Amino acid sequence: MIVADALRDAAQRLQPVSDTARLDAELLMAHALGASRSDMLLRHMRDPAPEGFGALTDRRARHEPVAYILGHQEFYGRNFEVGPAVLIPRADSETIVEAALEACPAPRRVLDCGVGSGALLVTVLVERPDAEGVGIDRSEDALEIARRNAAAHECRAQMIRRDWHEPGWTADLGRFDLILANPPYVEDDAPLDPNVRDWEPAGALFAGADGLADYRVLIPQLPALLAPGGVAVLEIGATQAEAVAAIGAGAGFETILRADLAGRPRAVIMRLGLG
Ligand code: GLN
Secondary structure, X not given: OEHHHHHHHHHHHHOOOOOOHHHHHHHHHHHHXXXXXXXXXXXXXXXXXXXXXXXXXXXXXXXXXXXXXXXXXXXXXXXXXXXXXXXXXXXXXXXXXXXXXXXXXXOOEEEEEOOOOOHHHHHHHHHOXXXXXXXXXXXXXXXXXXXXXXXXXXXXXXXXXXXXXXXXXXXXXXXXXXXXXXXXXXXXXXXXXXHHHXXXXXXXXXXXXXXXXXXXXHHHHOHHHEEEEEEEEXXXXXXXXXXXXXXXXXXXXXXXXXXXXXXXEEEEEEEEOOO
């Protein structure tokens, strides 16, 4: 079978699994060919379909995300290693980067709470090469991926194992001009797509019955980590703006919201009030 026909068959087969079945098939085919997608479309459509393509399509048909199959995902125009230990960076989270760079244009020290793949922290550090970063995560497997992404993008970041549920986790971290976090915020019983629910790390997604459990623990601990004039930028779910702002107010924060590309509230920008 030639590439063009194998692509058509695979796109059809992946229809029930994916909203982007044709694109998924093309990305997997390009991967199997060892070519870029544009190269494949321009030059390889009449070549024999490569041996490995069927196995890749089988994996996608079992809902495994394309990013895990390929082992990488683009975020903010750069490539990041990903694997099942980390959440796949979403385009919506680019809002967090934009909000952070705007709210804190020249950070010296940046902390990412729940660093995962490192996509948020590394992107900010690449955009602001004078800054240095600390990424914390409770998953050692995630930290290894984050370290490789920091090294690949040549930024100064330390990735250390910490869990904000454990007392004393902030002890020796020092203070930061900018704190980033995309904590778990999905309700435990939310009806998630099987592509997410069956493959992405539960520990990075779920946060109690109302999805607010991690904000309740994390936000009150942030003032002690902020340098004077510092700012915290957190990702939120579309319906959580008011609740998270209230948690922030309880910790002394004033909150500004920022919407994502779809116009839904996505980032909360928190600064300590003067009063
Ligand atoms: N935005 C992610 C999702 O909807 C959730 C990310 C998170 O919990 N931090 O799958």
